[in-house]
Amino acid sequence: MPSVRFRLNGVELEIDADPDRSLLDILRGHLGMTGPHFGCGAGECGACNVIVGDRAISACDTPLWSVADKDVTTIEGLGTSERPHPLQRAFIAEQALQCGYCVSGILISAAALLKRNPSPTSREVKEALDRNLCRCGSHNRMVRAVLRAAEEMAAG
């Protein structure tokens, strides 16, 4: 079995698995990480989004080989209970979800946005999240939460 090396949430990993398997399958099935969620398997809903390099991508249609030697960040790497990411704090403050199944992917898309654009407008947030689906209708709260996190990060 060939192996693929990449950095997951800052930790070097070497995975012995078929490099054509999806990154999501490796994260959930091989590594037991449950943060990224399966939604469609076709890169259409964003529930499984992870950051590769500096971009949010869907892990379900990303083959393992394509992340070789790259940095992969999942929701687990965004923050912890003790030190939550400003986005996570803001989502709690705004109560920005209903069921929450989509939210790890949305936080990832938002984190990628704030990395490249620390002070987005409301329209820019919506554009950045446009490939993430939410069925419960929590969109506006999520946008508010992202803007709140951006403000908090700007204030230091």
Next chain:
Amino acid sequence: MNQPAPAPSAPTLPASLAANPKLSSWLKLPSSGKVTVSPGKVEIGQGIVTALAQIAADELDIDLSRVQMIRASTAVSPNEGVTSGSLSIQQSGRALRHACAEVRQIFLRQAAERFGVGIDALHIEDGIISGPGNVRTSYWELADEVSLDRDATPGVTPKIATSRTLAGHSVQRIDIPDKVLGRPRFIHDRALAGMLHGRVLRPQHARAKLRELNEDGARAVAGLVAIVRDGSFAGVVSETEHGAEAALNALRKGATWSDGELLPDENDLASFLKAQPSESTVIGKKTAASPGTVARTIRRQYTRPYIAHASIAPSCAIAQWDGDRVHVWTHSQGVYLLSADLALVLNLPVENITVEHLEGAGCYGHNAADDVALDAVLLAKSAGGRPVRVQWSRQGEMSDAPFGAAMAIEIEADLDAQGEIIDWRHSIWSNGHAARPGRAAQPALLAAFELENPFPRMVSTNPPQVNGGGGDRNSVPLYDFPSWHIESHRLTTMPIRTSALRTLGGQGNVFAIESILDEIAAECGEDPVAFRLRHLRDERAKDVIRAAAARAGWKPEKQPGIGHGIGFGRYKNTGAYCAAIAEIEGAEWISVRKLTLAIDVGEAINPDGVINQIEGGAIQATSWVLKERVRFDGERITSTSWTEYPILRFSEVPDVEVEVIQRPDMDPVGAGEAAHGPVTAAIANAVFDALGVRVRDLPITRDRIIAAMDLSS
């Protein structure tokens, strides 16, 4: 029914508590400093668990953080049926409030006895009971002296509204930190020791039968544990999820199916619905004391398509056999109802089946949660006692789960010479809106219809009117017309599987009523808000309309390409009042820019939770109205992905403002389904305001708008 909470002079137990009277089934004091609360209702993304915790903490005078909410399970929880119909606050909330009030009294009596003082001299703060002379004890100190294994009694009076410190105030939902921090919270994330993975093979063509199955390909896949076949039900069990997917793909290649059954013409749903055999029921009849003279009749037809639940997560379940007993983990809305259906299919006593709830993604009605549970149970039979986790595919979720039923609605309004409505006739053609498990002598679970010895396919029915009805939900006008006749025709054939989806028929009926009213008001040259207020007698109804109108600055000055419309409804005619005002923009392509809503749910236990539900309902309704329609050709459902079944995206979502009219003295009712009907009508009426055309068939797409423009020119 503007009833305040029942007066203490008429003591009865809340229905849910009467059905499950033992106090210890609702709450326990297991260890120092904690109270476990065990409702029969489940979290489906609506925040109910937090609202129930608020009620318990309030009534017991303890801090919210002391409350531990137990997930519903047939092994331990009170049987509260199904979590649906926006009834959880009404049913579970009232039962819990009463049970906690009684437990509080029991402990106060015990403390009073211990200290030799009157109950009135005692005070409870965060579970500490104190009294004159600095005497102190607590719930937990007294717990050994008090048994809660006793039945609740009527006549206990919960606190008055002004004494509550948590209910009526926005608190943070207790499930949100886990979800935001990516901790495993969903059934999809649950890993049990030795867990295997299963997948089920289903035909593309509707109800096709499995003729032959070549298993060779699947047998060659690494990790395969079992191939299961029983009639047209077939599936695989594998050591890994990856292996299960691969084996399923191989099995699909080896499957030969019969032809499917024919599906109706997706472009002519009204003709199809009206041509089917049906059962007709008169829903409401009112006769005028002195019939007026009909000057003219306005007759309109409205339709809504089949609508998919389209949860973001595909349905998932885990099952594990131990001899002739099976344990099931599910995100079903009704653990007891599911266990009853499983007992029917498995021909086992219901005691042999334990069904335990774990959270799934947002649930908007009877989706595939119950179906996948039976799938897991059947596959797990071949797993040698190991747990089997089954997850549906996106395609399966979009095509094999029940849909919200399509509807055709005709309204005829007779007007007199002054343009006043003097008679009103409303007819509905639709499949039933409920085929939930656990309510019939036959199971309602998909795999049960596919077995070698299949159970008959259930044809959906409608809940009785006393429970809000189904296809007829919200069809009786809330307006003060002198005469009406309301009739519902429930189809007795069901080529496309339907069951409960948020509001059942309420969205379609409110759309129809509020649309034709808007049309009549416009023809009379009367402002649509004033027209509605003139025809309403219920002040709570008028208040939500006035509040929404005031908040939206009704009516904003006319601008080209912008339209405003209003819709109003009281969910089930007995639940939450909601008025919505939509602002839309566009021509052939329209976008909804803003929705302004006012809501009256009586006592709002968690006002921010209510706002969250109304916002969510309003946005989901906007998605239904602008985009959603289950697609099919003659043989199969074709809208099996997010590309073919698009829903509203972030860039398309309107601003939503919600005003809650708080009525602490009124019984609380649910908020989850109140917005859909009013928002649907408001958008349709705003389209007319902007473009001068009426679109009477949902969804309101570019094609439908162009067709309406062609018709009117």
